[in-house]
Amino acid sequence: MDDKFTPAPGADDGHPFLAELTEAGVPAEMHEWLRGHGIGRLAAKMGIVFREMGAERMVATMPVDGNQQVAGILHGGAHLVLAETLGSFAAGIHAGPGRHAVGIEIGATHHRSASSGLVTGTATAIHLGRTLATHEVVMTDEEGRRLSTARITNLIRDSR
Template sequence: MIWKRAVTLEALNAMGEGNMVGLLDIRFEHISDDEIAASMPVDERTHQPFGLLHGGASVVLAETLGSVAGYLCTEGEQKVVGLEVNANHLRSVYSGRVLGVCRALHTGGRHQVWQIDIYDQHSRLCCSSRLTTAVG
């Protein structure tokens, strides 16, 4: 197990209240020994003007997953902040919910690198993102 903090899905979802995570209805769905997953709706909150999932919304989901995963890999008063995020948008999504799955590529003492893949309701890869965080 890579997580150093004990957590439940209920606690993760409560963290989203009163911020962008809650506003976009991002819901943590799954946590295992080495990955974490959350879903997000594809609707008027996350659409771009042409009626499909906004790339920025995909990045919000990716950064949410990577930042929370990074926090779970720290201890005590340590904090995690994003340094760099990128996203390759591979497939358009018009409705439903997307699922982001986050896995660690590197969990060092000063930096972390997270791979976040976002899938549509048919399990097709829609976005591949990578987040680098600093641990302080």
């Protein structure tokens, strides 16, 4: 089965996820870091597009359309996917070469619903340590109203 998230053999001149990274708004200087795995199938399927990328602050958008629950509002799990994507990527950048981030805790409070438009997630570092990184992620609607607040903690480990 073919899908737009699985690279074709030999695609993109030896960089199988180049198109996905570009479409997701990942800056060119980050492409080598994500060369082997892209942004992840779930993040790509949910339409997450990065606007800023850094360990201290990371921002991305995600459409409500296609990510709703049966009541027609943005699914609570979609909030968490956006939060985990942002927090984990930020922690991974903080970890640096030869290390990686592994999520160990995430929780969220939903404040209001959204039934259309784009949701913006902004991850802000709370703690960036040698072995732990914690981020607060605030999701807002197009009017800037807070939809949810999440907190994610990642364990920083040496890569094998």
